[in-house]
Amino acid sequence: MSGDEKDKDAVTGIPAEVAWASTEARLDLGSPAADDIPLREISAPELEEVIERHGMFLRGQTGGARANLQGYDLKFRDLSGRELAGAELSGCSLRNANLEKCDLKTANLFACDMREAQLKGAILTRADLRGACMRGADLCDVTMQEADLRDGVLLKPDARGNLVAVTYNTVDADIAVANATRADMSGARLSNAFIVQTDLTDAKLRNTRFVRADLSHSNLTGADLEGADLTEATLTGAILHGTILYNVVFSGTDLTGADLAGAVFSNMNPDDPQFRLARMPRALDALGPEMREIMIQHDLWIKSNGKQGARASLERRDVSKQSLSRLNLAAANLECSVLTSCDLTGINLLMADLALSDLRSADLSNADLRGVTMRRANLMEARLTGVQAGPIQIVGAKTQRWPAHFDRARFDRAILRGGDFHQAEMSGAVFTGADLRDCNLRGAVLRDAEFDGADLRGADLSGADLRGALNLRLDD
Known part of the structure; x- marks a missing residue:
């Protein structure tokens, strides 16, 4: 038997001093027991050689070898932008390591300590992250499609060579207090994962x-x-x-x-x-006494320039499948409201706040949306033909133009034909299958917007900010 074979566990096929397997119990990486587990040391030149040879391995070059960094101490190391797809990293410590934009596709990160690691923009597609601890890590923009983040357990051989768990603390894959904004974890397995207070x-x-x-x-x-x-x-x-x-x-x-x-x-x-x-959201009858009183007070508030009455607040109210056609709700608060399938034709929503509202299949034809806030609003299959959604001029100590805000709003299959959205803030908006024919989008901010299947024939995009826009096809 070769030296390499002798040092490997017969069951797992990995070095005998530390082996990893899937089970319902797993190591608590925040426990003293975990911190006491001996880790192998590796110098910076040695690590660089391993990574370089791994790159050669991925490219099929002579002299290449798959990186095997199992059980190594890689805390605080800078691995940003490196190619480590398919690398063996199980049981290693990557605590506080810089893995920004690192390619870790299909890598074995079983039970790794990745606490407070920088993983922004990293690629972890189909990676094995069972039992990994990513508490406090920056997972912003990370790709973790089909990754496996189920529970696992750290095993070590006893005096007789049998594998036994280091600890039986039932703490599962841990992503608590992490920043995972815009992360792509589609199809990932996060059963039993601990994802408390995570963004x-x-x-x-x-x-x-x-x-x-x-x-x-x-x-x-x-x-x-x-x-x-x-x-x-x-x-x-x-x-x-x-x-x-x-x-x-x-x-x-x-x-x-x-x-x-x-x-x-x-x-x-x-x-x-x-x-x-x-x-x-609580239901609200658009024809009931509560709504009538809201509109009376709001009308008085507008006419008195805020000195009398009260601003209309439909925040967190459900008015779905009802008619608010031609109502004056300028500057009203409709944040997180439910307006699905509503008749909102000709409504005045100038400077109103509809952030995070649900407007699926609503009809907003010819509505006044100048200066409106619809950040993250859901306008799937809504009708916005002929709307006015340009900026509004605010006169005060300093005159300024306030644009309409549709940042990260969803317009999937919506009809916006002939709408005026000039200078509107629409970064990250989704226009999949939307009808944008003859729209005025001059000077609009459309950074990172998604246009898959959108019809832009006749649309005016002069001066628009289209940096990062996806699937944009303009009619010649």
């Missing part, structure tokens, strides 16, 4: 498995969870403003205190016990 704003989590995961007090604003499995998951106190929840499995999910204002469902039953414990 998942605008994250892509389609078809992700969160079975028994703990997402308590996490921020999922604007995240896309279509097809996700939240069976027996805990979302107590979580924020789900504007979150896409199409075809999500909620069996046994704990939504106590979860804020679902502006969230978009396809299969929700409000009579289910878990939804009754969540914070949901």
